[in-house]
Amino acid sequence: xxxxxxxxxxxxxxxxxxxxxxxxxxxxxxxxxxxxxxxxxxxxxxxxxxxxxxxxxxxxxxxxxxxxxxxxxxxxxxxxxxxxxxxxxxxxxxxxxxxxxxxxxxxxxxxxxxxxxxxxxxxxxxxxxxxxxxxxxxxxxxxxxxxxxxxxxxxxxxxxxxxxxxxxxxxxxxxxxxxxxxxxxxxxxxxxxxxxxxxxxxxxxxxxxxxxxxxxxxxxxxxxxxxxxxxxxxxxxxxxxxxxxxxxxxxxxxxxxxxxxxxxxxxxxxxxxxxxxxxxxxxxxxxxxxxxxxxxxxxxxxxxxxxxxxxxxxxxxxxxxxxxxxxxxxxxxxxxxxxxxxxxxxxxxxxxxxxxxxxxxxxxxxxxxxxxxxxxxxxxxxxxxx
Amino acid sequence: xxxxxxxxxxxxxxxxxxxxxxxxxxxxxxxxxxxxxxxxxxxxxxxxxxxxxxxxxxxxxxxxxxxx
Numbered sequence: 505x506x507x508x509x510x511x512x513x514x515x516x517x518x519x520x521x522x523x524x525x526x527x528x529x530x531x532x533x534x535x536x537x538x539x540x541x542x543x544x545x546x547x548x549x550x551x552x553x554x555x556x557x558x559x560x561x562x563x564x565x566x567x568x569x570x571x572x573x574x575x576x577x578x579x580x581x582x583x584x585x586x587x588x589x590x591x592x593x594x595x596x597x598x599x600x601x602x603x604x605x606x607x608x609x610x611x612x613x614x615x616x617x618x619x620x621x622x623x624x625x626x627x628x629x630x631x632x633x634x635x636x637x638x639x640x641x642x643x644x645x646x647x648x649x650x651x652x653x654x655x656x657x658x659x660x661x662x663x664x665x666x667x668x669x670x671x672x673x674x675x676x677x678x679x680x681x682x683x684x685x686x687x688x689x690x691x692x693x694x695x696x697x698x699x700x701x702x703x704x705x706x707x708x709x710x711x712x713x714x715x716x717x718x719x720x721x722x723x724x725x726x727x728x729x730x731x732x733x734x735x736x737x738x739x740x741x742x743x744x745x746x747x748x749x750x751x752x753x754x755x756x757x758x759x760x761x762x763x764x765x766x767x768x769x770x771x772x773x774x775x776x777x778x779x780x781x782x783x784x785x786x787x788x789x790x791x792x793x794x795x796x797x798x799x800x801x802x803x804x805x806x807x808x809x810x811x812x813x814x815x816x817x818x819x820x821x822x823x824x825x826x827x828x829x830x831x832x833x834x835x836x837x838x839x840x841x842x843x844x845x846x847x848x849x850x851x852x853x854x855x856x857x858x859x860x861x862x863x864x865x866x867x868x869x870x871x872x873x874x875x876x877x878x879x880x881x882x883x884x885x886x887x888x889x890x
Numbered sequence: 891x892x893x894x895x896x897x898x899x900x901x902x903x904x905x906x907x908x909x910x911x912x913x914x915x916x917x918x919x920x921x922x923x924x925x926x927x928x929x930x931x932x933x934x935x936x937x938x939x940x941x942x943x944x945x946x947x948x949x950x951x952x953x954x955x956x957x958x
Contacts, residue, residue, distance in 0.1 A: 624904070625905065625906055625907040625910060626907060628904070628905070628906040628907075629906040629907055629908070632906055638951070639928075639929050639951075640917075640929040642950065642951060642952050643917050643929050643930055643931050643952045644902060644905065644906075644908075644909040644912065644915060644917055644931060644952075645902070645917050645929065646902065646904065646905065646906055648902075648904065649900045649902045649917060652900035652902075653898040653899065653900050653917070653918075653919060654898070656898045656899060656900060656939065657897070657898040657939065660898075660939045701903075702901075702903045702904075703902075703903055703904045704900045704901065704902045704903065704904065705900050705901040705903075706900075707900075751929070752919060752929070753919045753927040753928055753929045754927075758897075758898065758919075
Protein backbone atom coordinates (compact mmCIF):
# COMPACT_ATOMS: atom_id res chain seq x y z
CA UNK A 505 0.00 0.00 0.00
CA UNK A 506 1.17 3.52 -0.77
CA UNK A 507 1.49 6.12 2.02
CA UNK A 508 -1.29 8.70 1.73
CA UNK A 509 -1.44 12.40 2.64
CA UNK A 510 -4.21 14.95 3.14
CA UNK A 511 -3.23 18.03 1.14
CA UNK A 512 -6.34 20.15 1.53
CA UNK A 513 -9.06 20.68 4.12
CA UNK A 514 -12.02 23.03 4.32
CA UNK A 515 -15.33 23.33 6.09
CA UNK A 516 -18.29 25.60 6.56
CA UNK A 517 -19.19 27.02 9.91
CA UNK A 518 -21.60 24.66 11.72
CA UNK A 519 -24.97 26.01 12.85
CA UNK A 520 -28.59 26.53 11.85
CA UNK A 521 -28.63 28.18 8.42
CA UNK A 522 -32.22 28.54 7.16
CA UNK A 523 -31.12 30.13 3.87
CA UNK A 524 -28.50 27.52 2.94
CA UNK A 525 -29.20 24.14 1.34
CA UNK A 526 -27.26 20.86 1.27
CA UNK A 527 -25.60 21.64 -2.05
CA UNK A 528 -24.45 25.18 -1.29
CA UNK A 529 -22.96 24.01 2.02
CA UNK A 530 -21.13 21.18 0.22
CA UNK A 531 -19.84 23.51 -2.48
CA UNK A 532 -18.51 26.00 0.07
CA UNK A 533 -16.58 23.30 1.97
CA UNK A 534 -15.41 21.65 -1.26
CA UNK A 535 -14.13 24.89 -2.77
CA UNK A 536 -12.28 25.73 0.43
CA UNK A 537 -10.57 22.32 0.37
CA UNK A 538 -9.66 22.63 -3.34
CA UNK A 539 -8.24 26.09 -2.74
CA UNK A 540 -6.40 24.92 0.37
CA UNK A 541 -4.86 22.03 -1.57
CA UNK A 542 -4.03 24.03 -4.69
CA UNK A 543 -6.05 21.56 -6.80
CA UNK A 544 -8.47 22.35 -9.64
CA UNK A 545 -11.83 20.50 -9.86
CA UNK A 546 -10.78 18.93 -13.18
CA UNK A 547 -7.86 17.22 -11.42
CA UNK A 548 -10.13 15.21 -9.09
CA UNK A 549 -10.13 11.54 -10.19
CA UNK A 550 -12.70 10.15 -7.79
CA UNK A 551 -15.25 11.77 -5.47
CA UNK A 552 -16.90 10.50 -2.27
CA UNK A 553 -19.81 12.03 -0.41
CA UNK A 554 -20.52 11.08 3.20
CA UNK A 555 -24.18 11.77 3.99
CA UNK A 556 -26.56 10.06 6.39
CA UNK A 557 -30.09 11.08 5.48
CA UNK A 558 -30.29 13.64 2.69
CA UNK A 559 -33.35 11.90 1.22
CA UNK A 560 -35.27 12.22 4.52
CA UNK A 561 -33.93 15.61 5.63
CA UNK A 562 -34.13 17.48 2.32
CA UNK A 563 -35.95 15.14 -0.11
CA UNK A 564 -33.04 14.60 -2.48
CA UNK A 565 -31.36 11.35 -3.49
CA UNK A 566 -28.49 10.55 -5.89
CA UNK A 567 -26.51 13.01 -3.86
CA UNK A 568 -22.89 12.35 -4.87
CA UNK A 569 -23.11 13.57 -8.49
CA UNK A 570 -25.65 16.20 -7.34
CA UNK A 571 -22.83 17.69 -5.26
CA UNK A 572 -19.74 16.85 -7.35
CA UNK A 573 -21.09 18.39 -10.57
CA UNK A 574 -21.89 21.58 -8.64
CA UNK A 575 -18.20 21.65 -7.69
CA UNK A 576 -17.21 21.39 -11.38
CA UNK A 577 -16.14 17.76 -11.09
CA UNK A 578 -17.37 15.86 -14.15
CA UNK A 579 -17.27 12.34 -15.51
CA UNK A 580 -15.37 10.63 -12.66
CA UNK A 581 -16.73 8.07 -10.18
CA UNK A 582 -18.94 9.91 -7.66
CA UNK A 583 -20.09 7.75 -4.75
CA UNK A 584 -22.21 8.35 -1.66
CA UNK A 585 -21.46 6.45 1.53
CA UNK A 586 -24.02 6.07 4.33
CA UNK A 587 -23.01 4.75 7.74
CA UNK A 588 -25.18 6.81 10.10
CA UNK A 589 -23.04 9.36 12.00
CA UNK A 590 -19.90 7.68 10.64
CA UNK A 591 -20.92 8.32 7.02
CA UNK A 592 -18.10 10.67 6.15
CA UNK A 593 -15.52 8.88 8.31
CA UNK A 594 -16.35 5.84 6.21
CA UNK A 595 -16.20 7.91 2.99
CA UNK A 596 -12.74 9.09 4.09
CA UNK A 597 -11.72 5.47 4.76
CA UNK A 598 -12.89 4.37 1.30
CA UNK A 599 -11.17 7.31 -0.40
CA UNK A 600 -8.00 6.38 1.47
CA UNK A 601 -8.23 2.75 0.23
CA UNK A 602 -8.42 3.98 -3.38
CA UNK A 603 -5.35 6.15 -3.06
CA UNK A 604 -3.40 3.63 -0.95
CA UNK A 605 -4.17 0.84 -3.43
CA UNK A 606 -3.02 2.95 -6.36
CA UNK A 607 -6.40 3.05 -8.11
CA UNK A 608 -6.50 6.86 -8.17
CA UNK A 609 -4.11 9.64 -7.19
CA UNK A 610 -6.28 12.67 -6.38
CA UNK A 611 -9.47 11.85 -4.45
CA UNK A 612 -11.89 14.25 -2.79
CA UNK A 613 -14.22 13.55 0.14
CA UNK A 614 -17.08 15.80 1.21
CA UNK A 615 -19.28 15.19 4.24
CA UNK A 616 -22.56 17.07 4.59
CA UNK A 617 -25.85 17.15 6.47
CA UNK A 618 -28.66 19.69 6.34
CA UNK A 619 -30.81 18.98 9.41
CA UNK A 620 -32.42 22.14 10.72
CA UNK A 621 -35.18 22.41 8.11
CA UNK A 622 -37.04 19.71 10.11
CA UNK A 623 -38.62 19.95 13.58
CA UNK A 624 -36.76 18.31 16.49
CA UNK A 625 -39.29 15.41 16.82
CA UNK A 626 -38.95 14.75 13.08
CA UNK A 627 -35.13 14.92 13.34
CA UNK A 628 -35.34 12.36 16.20
CA UNK A 629 -37.44 10.13 13.97
CA UNK A 630 -34.96 10.34 11.07
CA UNK A 631 -31.97 9.74 13.35
CA UNK A 632 -33.79 6.75 14.87
CA UNK A 633 -33.51 5.01 11.50
CA UNK A 634 -29.81 4.53 12.31
CA UNK A 635 -30.97 2.10 15.03
CA UNK A 636 -32.89 -1.17 14.65
CA UNK A 637 -36.33 -0.02 13.51
CA UNK A 638 -37.85 -3.48 13.92
CA UNK A 639 -37.06 -3.64 17.65
CA UNK A 640 -35.50 -0.98 19.87
CA UNK A 641 -36.86 1.99 17.93
CA UNK A 642 -40.40 0.54 17.61
CA UNK A 643 -40.46 0.51 21.44
CA UNK A 644 -40.17 4.31 21.42
CA UNK A 645 -36.44 4.76 21.81
CA UNK A 646 -34.47 7.68 20.42
CA UNK A 647 -30.72 7.95 19.96
CA UNK A 648 -30.57 9.88 23.19
CA UNK A 649 -32.43 7.11 25.00
CA UNK A 650 -30.10 4.40 23.65
CA UNK A 651 -27.10 6.33 24.97
CA UNK A 652 -29.04 7.01 28.18
CA UNK A 653 -29.36 3.25 28.67
CA UNK A 654 -25.63 2.89 27.97
CA UNK A 655 -24.91 5.63 30.55
CA UNK A 656 -27.17 3.96 33.16
CA UNK A 657 -25.34 0.68 32.81
CA UNK A 658 -21.90 2.37 32.84
CA UNK A 659 -22.89 4.20 36.05
CA UNK A 660 -24.12 0.92 37.56
CA UNK A 661 -21.03 -1.12 36.60
CA UNK A 662 -18.25 1.43 37.22
CA UNK A 663 -19.62 4.17 39.48
CA UNK A 664 -19.59 6.83 36.76
CA UNK A 665 -21.46 9.87 38.07
CA UNK A 666 -23.67 12.70 36.86
CA UNK A 667 -20.68 15.04 37.48
CA UNK A 668 -18.44 12.93 35.23
CA UNK A 669 -20.90 13.23 32.34
CA UNK A 670 -21.22 16.97 32.82
CA UNK A 671 -17.44 17.42 32.99
CA UNK A 672 -17.33 16.31 29.33
CA UNK A 673 -19.92 18.92 28.34
CA UNK A 674 -18.26 21.75 30.28
CA UNK A 675 -14.84 20.94 28.82
CA UNK A 676 -16.10 20.72 25.21
CA UNK A 677 -18.09 23.95 25.48
CA UNK A 678 -14.97 25.68 26.82
CA UNK A 679 -13.03 24.68 23.66
CA UNK A 680 -15.97 25.35 21.34
CA UNK A 681 -16.38 28.88 22.71
CA UNK A 682 -12.93 29.60 21.22
CA UNK A 683 -13.77 28.05 17.83
CA UNK A 684 -15.09 30.68 15.38
CA UNK A 685 -16.81 27.95 13.31
CA UNK A 686 -18.61 26.26 16.24
CA UNK A 687 -22.42 26.09 16.41
CA UNK A 688 -22.73 26.95 20.11
CA UNK A 689 -19.93 29.26 21.24
CA UNK A 690 -20.99 29.34 24.85
CA UNK A 691 -19.16 28.49 28.06
CA UNK A 692 -21.35 26.52 30.49
CA UNK A 693 -20.90 25.90 34.22
CA UNK A 694 -20.89 22.48 35.85
CA UNK A 695 -24.08 23.43 37.69
CA UNK A 696 -25.84 24.34 34.42
CA UNK A 697 -24.62 21.14 32.76
CA UNK A 698 -25.93 19.01 35.62
CA UNK A 699 -29.38 20.61 35.68
CA UNK A 700 -30.36 20.88 32.02
CA UNK A 701 -33.80 19.98 30.69
CA UNK A 702 -34.22 16.18 30.94
CA UNK A 703 -34.09 14.34 27.58
CA UNK A 704 -33.76 10.65 28.52
CA UNK A 705 -32.67 9.93 32.09
CA UNK A 706 -29.88 10.27 33.11
CA UNK A 707 -29.08 12.45 30.07
CA UNK A 708 -30.19 16.06 29.89
CA UNK A 709 -29.96 18.60 27.09
CA UNK A 710 -26.31 19.38 27.94
CA UNK A 711 -25.34 15.75 27.43
CA UNK A 712 -26.56 15.81 23.83
CA UNK A 713 -24.79 17.03 20.73
CA UNK A 714 -26.44 19.64 18.54
CA UNK A 715 -28.72 19.42 15.52
CA UNK A 716 -26.69 21.33 12.93
CA UNK A 717 -26.20 22.16 9.28
CA UNK A 718 -22.71 21.99 7.85
CA UNK A 719 -20.20 20.47 5.47
CA UNK A 720 -16.51 19.55 5.48
CA UNK A 721 -14.11 18.43 2.76
CA UNK A 722 -10.61 17.00 2.32
CA UNK A 723 -8.39 16.00 -0.59
CA UNK A 724 -6.12 12.94 -0.52
CA UNK A 725 -3.08 12.13 -2.67
CA UNK A 726 -0.18 9.65 -2.49
CA UNK A 727 2.47 11.02 -0.13
CA UNK A 728 5.11 10.97 -2.87
CA UNK A 729 3.05 13.47 -4.93
CA UNK A 730 2.12 15.75 -2.02
CA UNK A 731 5.00 18.17 -2.75
CA UNK A 732 3.49 18.98 -6.18
CA UNK A 733 0.60 20.97 -4.72
CA UNK A 734 2.19 23.67 -2.61
CA UNK A 735 0.13 23.05 0.54
CA UNK A 736 1.39 21.62 3.83
CA UNK A 737 0.67 17.86 3.67
CA UNK A 738 -0.53 15.85 6.66
CA UNK A 739 0.11 12.12 6.59
CA UNK A 740 -2.53 9.42 7.19
CA UNK A 741 -0.46 7.11 9.40
CA UNK A 742 -3.16 4.62 10.30
CA UNK A 743 -6.85 4.11 9.51
CA UNK A 744 -9.41 1.36 10.04
CA UNK A 745 -13.16 0.82 9.91
CA UNK A 746 -14.96 -1.80 11.98
CA UNK A 747 -18.55 -2.93 12.52
CA UNK A 748 -20.85 -4.43 15.15
CA UNK A 749 -24.55 -5.10 15.82
CA UNK A 750 -27.00 -2.28 15.06
CA UNK A 751 -29.37 -3.22 17.92
CA UNK A 752 -28.12 -2.53 21.43
CA UNK A 753 -29.92 -5.58 22.89
CA UNK A 754 -27.76 -7.92 20.77
CA UNK A 755 -24.52 -6.74 22.36
CA UNK A 756 -23.01 -8.75 25.21
CA UNK A 757 -21.92 -5.59 27.05
CA UNK A 758 -23.24 -2.13 26.17
CA UNK A 759 -20.60 -0.26 28.24
CA UNK A 760 -17.96 -0.84 25.55
CA UNK A 761 -17.96 -0.48 21.76
CA UNK A 762 -16.22 -3.48 20.14
CA UNK A 763 -16.09 -1.62 16.79
CA UNK A 764 -14.17 1.23 18.43
CA UNK A 765 -11.73 -1.18 20.06
CA UNK A 766 -11.19 -3.09 16.83
CA UNK A 767 -10.80 -0.01 14.60
CA UNK A 768 -8.49 1.53 17.20
CA UNK A 769 -6.29 -1.58 17.46
CA UNK A 770 -5.95 -1.85 13.69
CA UNK A 771 -5.22 1.86 13.23
CA UNK A 772 -2.60 1.82 16.02
CA UNK A 773 -1.00 -1.24 14.43
CA UNK A 774 -0.86 0.37 10.98
CA UNK A 775 0.58 3.61 12.38
CA UNK A 776 3.01 1.65 14.57
CA UNK A 777 2.07 3.74 17.61
CA UNK A 778 0.36 3.02 20.93
CA UNK A 779 -2.50 4.89 22.59
CA UNK A 780 0.02 6.53 24.91
CA UNK A 781 1.79 8.15 21.94
CA UNK A 782 -1.33 10.01 20.72
CA UNK A 783 -0.98 13.69 21.65
CA UNK A 784 -4.54 14.91 21.03
CA UNK A 785 -7.79 13.53 19.62
CA UNK A 786 -11.23 14.28 18.30
CA UNK A 787 -13.61 11.71 19.83
CA UNK A 788 -17.24 11.19 18.81
CA UNK A 789 -19.10 12.88 21.69
CA UNK A 790 -22.61 12.53 20.23
CA UNK A 791 -23.55 12.16 23.92
CA UNK A 792 -21.24 12.83 26.87
CA UNK A 793 -21.13 9.12 27.80
CA UNK A 794 -19.80 8.31 24.30
CA UNK A 795 -16.65 10.37 24.90
CA UNK A 796 -16.10 8.65 28.26
CA UNK A 797 -16.42 5.19 26.70
CA UNK A 798 -14.24 6.14 23.70
CA UNK A 799 -11.47 7.18 26.11
CA UNK A 800 -11.64 3.69 27.59
CA UNK A 801 -12.05 1.72 24.36
CA UNK A 802 -9.08 3.46 22.74
CA UNK A 803 -6.88 2.93 25.80
CA UNK A 804 -6.52 6.58 26.86
CA UNK A 805 -8.14 5.76 30.21
CA UNK A 806 -8.52 2.42 31.99
CA UNK A 807 -11.87 0.62 31.72
CA UNK A 808 -14.47 2.35 33.84
CA UNK A 809 -12.20 5.33 34.50
CA UNK A 810 -13.09 7.60 31.57
CA UNK A 811 -15.26 9.72 33.88
CA UNK A 812 -12.67 10.38 36.60
CA UNK A 813 -9.99 10.90 33.90
CA UNK A 814 -12.15 13.65 32.39
CA UNK A 815 -13.11 15.21 35.74
CA UNK A 816 -9.40 15.40 36.65
CA UNK A 817 -8.83 17.74 33.68
CA UNK A 818 -6.62 15.36 31.67
CA UNK A 819 -8.62 15.99 28.46
CA UNK A 820 -8.83 19.81 28.58
CA UNK A 821 -7.02 22.11 26.14
CA UNK A 822 -4.14 22.35 28.61
CA UNK A 823 -4.44 18.77 29.85
CA UNK A 824 -2.05 15.86 29.29
CA UNK A 825 -4.09 14.68 26.29
CA UNK A 826 -6.49 17.30 24.92
CA UNK A 827 -9.71 15.77 23.56
CA UNK A 828 -12.09 17.61 21.22
CA UNK A 829 -10.14 20.83 20.87
CA UNK A 830 -12.74 21.82 18.24
CA UNK A 831 -15.49 21.78 20.87
CA UNK A 832 -16.59 18.34 19.71
CA UNK A 833 -20.03 17.41 18.48
CA UNK A 834 -21.33 18.92 21.70
CA UNK A 835 -20.33 22.53 21.00
CA UNK A 836 -18.91 22.62 17.46
CA UNK A 837 -22.11 20.92 16.27
CA UNK A 838 -23.07 17.60 14.70
CA UNK A 839 -24.33 17.75 11.11
CA UNK A 840 -24.14 13.95 11.17
CA UNK A 841 -22.88 13.26 7.65
CA UNK A 842 -20.25 16.00 7.92
CA UNK A 843 -18.80 14.98 11.28
CA UNK A 844 -16.21 12.37 10.21
CA UNK A 845 -14.52 14.62 7.66
CA UNK A 846 -14.85 17.63 9.99
CA UNK A 847 -12.84 15.69 12.60
CA UNK A 848 -10.12 15.12 9.97
CA UNK A 849 -10.14 18.87 9.18
CA UNK A 850 -9.76 19.58 12.92
CA UNK A 851 -6.73 17.27 13.17
CA UNK A 852 -5.17 18.85 10.06
CA UNK A 853 -5.65 22.31 11.58
CA UNK A 854 -3.89 21.32 14.82
CA UNK A 855 -1.06 19.47 13.04
CA UNK A 856 -0.47 22.48 10.78
CA UNK A 857 -0.44 24.68 13.89
CA UNK A 858 -3.39 26.77 12.63
CA UNK A 859 -5.82 26.35 15.56
CA UNK A 860 -5.33 29.83 17.03
CA UNK A 861 -6.39 30.14 20.67
CA UNK A 862 -7.16 26.40 20.75
CA UNK A 863 -3.73 25.35 19.49
CA UNK A 864 -2.34 22.51 21.60
CA UNK A 865 1.32 22.38 22.63
CA UNK A 866 1.97 18.87 21.32
CA UNK A 867 0.39 18.57 17.89
CA UNK A 868 2.37 16.14 15.74
CA UNK A 869 0.21 13.02 16.28
CA UNK A 870 -3.61 13.15 16.43
CA UNK A 871 -6.44 10.63 16.34
CA UNK A 872 -10.07 10.90 15.17
CA UNK A 873 -12.79 8.45 16.23
CA UNK A 874 -16.06 8.61 14.27
CA UNK A 875 -18.91 6.44 15.60
CA UNK A 876 -22.04 5.43 13.69
CA UNK A 877 -25.34 4.81 15.46
CA UNK A 878 -24.97 3.22 18.88
CA UNK A 879 -21.68 1.65 17.82
CA UNK A 880 -22.38 -0.43 14.70
CA UNK A 881 -19.76 1.43 12.64
CA UNK A 882 -16.52 3.01 13.76
CA UNK A 883 -13.70 4.63 11.82
CA UNK A 884 -10.45 5.50 13.59
CA UNK A 885 -7.87 7.64 11.77
CA UNK A 886 -4.40 8.58 12.98
CA UNK A 887 -2.80 11.60 11.32
CA UNK A 888 0.64 13.06 11.74
CA UNK A 889 3.02 15.65 10.37
CA UNK A 890 4.39 14.50 6.98
CA UNK B 891 -45.54 -14.77 29.81
CA UNK B 892 -41.80 -14.14 29.76
CA UNK B 893 -39.94 -13.00 32.84
CA UNK B 894 -36.55 -11.42 33.25
CA UNK B 895 -34.27 -8.87 34.90
CA UNK B 896 -33.75 -5.22 33.94
CA UNK B 897 -30.32 -4.93 32.26
CA UNK B 898 -30.70 -1.19 31.72
CA UNK B 899 -33.46 1.42 31.47
CA UNK B 900 -34.29 5.04 30.76
CA UNK B 901 -37.22 7.41 31.12
CA UNK B 902 -37.75 9.33 27.88
CA UNK B 903 -38.85 12.99 28.03
CA UNK B 904 -38.09 14.03 24.44
CA UNK B 905 -39.72 11.64 21.98
CA UNK B 906 -40.09 11.09 18.24
CA UNK B 907 -43.38 12.34 16.77
CA UNK B 908 -45.15 8.99 17.04
CA UNK B 909 -44.51 8.73 20.81
CA UNK B 910 -45.02 12.32 21.99
CA UNK B 911 -48.44 11.41 23.45
CA UNK B 912 -46.76 8.87 25.81
CA UNK B 913 -44.10 11.20 27.34
CA UNK B 914 -42.63 10.55 29.88
CA UNK B 915 -42.32 6.79 29.34
CA UNK B 916 -39.80 4.15 30.33
CA UNK B 917 -37.97 1.77 28.00
CA UNK B 918 -35.70 -1.04 29.06
CA UNK B 919 -33.43 -3.80 27.81
CA UNK B 920 -34.55 -6.91 29.70
CA UNK B 921 -32.36 -9.99 30.17
CA UNK B 922 -34.86 -12.83 29.75
CA UNK B 923 -34.76 -15.83 32.09
CA UNK B 924 -34.89 -18.11 29.05
CA UNK B 925 -31.85 -16.41 27.53
CA UNK B 926 -31.24 -13.43 25.29
CA UNK B 927 -32.20 -9.80 25.75
CA UNK B 928 -35.13 -7.84 24.40
CA UNK B 929 -35.97 -4.14 24.24
CA UNK B 930 -39.40 -3.22 25.56
CA UNK B 931 -41.57 -0.72 27.37
CA UNK B 932 -42.28 -0.60 31.10
CA UNK B 933 -45.84 -0.12 32.34
CA UNK B 934 -46.79 1.17 35.79
CA UNK B 935 -44.15 1.57 38.48
CA UNK B 936 -40.67 2.68 37.32
CA UNK B 937 -37.99 0.00 37.38
CA UNK B 938 -34.21 0.10 37.98
CA UNK B 939 -31.31 -2.13 36.94
CA UNK B 940 -31.57 -5.65 38.46
CA UNK B 941 -35.33 -5.35 39.13
CA UNK B 942 -37.40 -8.40 38.21
CA UNK B 943 -40.03 -7.85 35.50
CA UNK B 944 -42.82 -9.86 33.86
CA UNK B 945 -44.18 -9.42 30.34
CA UNK B 946 -47.83 -8.38 30.42
CA UNK B 947 -48.65 -7.77 26.76
CA UNK B 948 -47.27 -7.31 23.29
CA UNK B 949 -48.29 -4.45 20.99
CA UNK B 950 -47.08 -4.27 17.39
CA UNK B 951 -44.21 -6.63 18.20
CA UNK B 952 -43.09 -4.60 21.23
CA UNK B 953 -43.09 -6.42 24.60
CA UNK B 954 -44.51 -4.48 27.58
CA UNK B 955 -43.24 -5.40 31.04
CA UNK B 956 -44.31 -4.67 34.61
CA UNK B 957 -42.32 -4.84 37.83
CA UNK B 958 -42.70 -8.40 39.18
